[in-house]
Amino acid sequence: MNSSRYNGLRHFIYAEWPLFASLYGGMVFALLVVGISATQGWFSFIPMATAVLLIFIFFLLATLWSAYQLYDIGGLRPHHVLFDMGQIQANDTFIFIDLGYRRRAINLSRRLTTGRIIVLDIYNPQWTTNPALVRLRKRMPIPPPDPRISLRDASMDLIPLPDESVSSVMLCQIASELWQQGDQLTLLKEVHRVLTPNGRLLLAERTRTQTNWLVMGLMALNLKRREDWEQLLNTAGFVVRRTQDLSGLISCFRADKPSPAEAQQMALDLAFDA
Known part of the structure; x- marks a missing residue:
């Protein structure tokens, strides 16, 4: 294996690993039921146990497939899709908000020349x-000295940057890790604060699609619909310019901070509609 x-x-x-241990344990249990039923002559249990075994095998393989697509260099690479959606240039400076999975940021830094990723x-x-x-943070990589990468601590309600100081901010499977919608909105509003007018928020999140229902089963109930993310972005003051679905596993959004003139027009439209 490479x-x-x-x-x-x-x-x-x-x-x-607890998820994979549960799936593996379920497979072993189903196999034991099949074996015991066959030896004891309880043949009526064999079809049901076999069906359960196949379900566990399906979810194990589906989880591995989706993880490969989302996190490996041979997969969908949603962070690169966001980079392209934001039209980020090799000499640009942009923000990458993270929770410890620095590999995506390190990977994106290789697309920069004189640019910088904070x-x-x-x-x-x-x-x-x-x-x-x-567990993931225990294996958080420390990037080698590189002028293209700057590491800083922040919080969801305080990004250590001045108002309107950056043109692009990337959130790749980060906002959903904040379980409360109010916390997600707080983070998005803080991003809105530091973005310049016409600045771009580049967001990628798994959404409640048919593919994710198949891959995740009932756990897909924890996912927002694409429309829910769009509504949250609008509430935070953004205008969704573009969305892109990647194999039904993850949705990418480009949401811009409107210019003062556009924001004023939007406020007038809302007042007129009211």
Whole structure:
């Protein structure tokens, strides 16, 4: 196995090992039921146990496939899609908000020449309670000295940058780690503050699609619909310019901060509609 190619998949398995342990345990249990039923003559249990076994195998393979697509260099690479959607140039400076998975930021830095990527770590165990993040942060890479990468600590309600100081901010599977919608809105409003007029928020999140229903089962109930993310972006003051679906697994959004003239016109339109 090519370790560099499957590096993202290996880190995902490490972070989500309880899920994989549960799937593997379910497969073993179903196999035991099939074996015991066959030896004891309980043939009526065999079809049901076989069906359960196939379900566990399906979800194991589906989870591995989706993890490869989302996190490996041979997959969908949503962070690169966002980079292209934002029309970021090799000499631009942009913000990458993160929770410890620095590999995407390091990978994007290779597309820059004189540009710079400012990586803001907003992790706080009180707001981001996913245990997988704790495990993932234990393997958080430290990038080699590189003038293209700057690491800073931040929080969802305080980005250490002046108002209207940056033209692009990227959030790749970060906002959904804040479980409360109010916290998500707080982060988006803080991003809105630091963006210049016509600046771009580049957001990627898994949404409640048919593909994710198949891959995740009932866990897909925890996902927002694409329309929910668009509404949240609008509430934070953004205008959604473009969306792109990647194989039904993840949705990418480009949402711009309107110019003063456009914001004034939007306010007039809202007042007229009211």
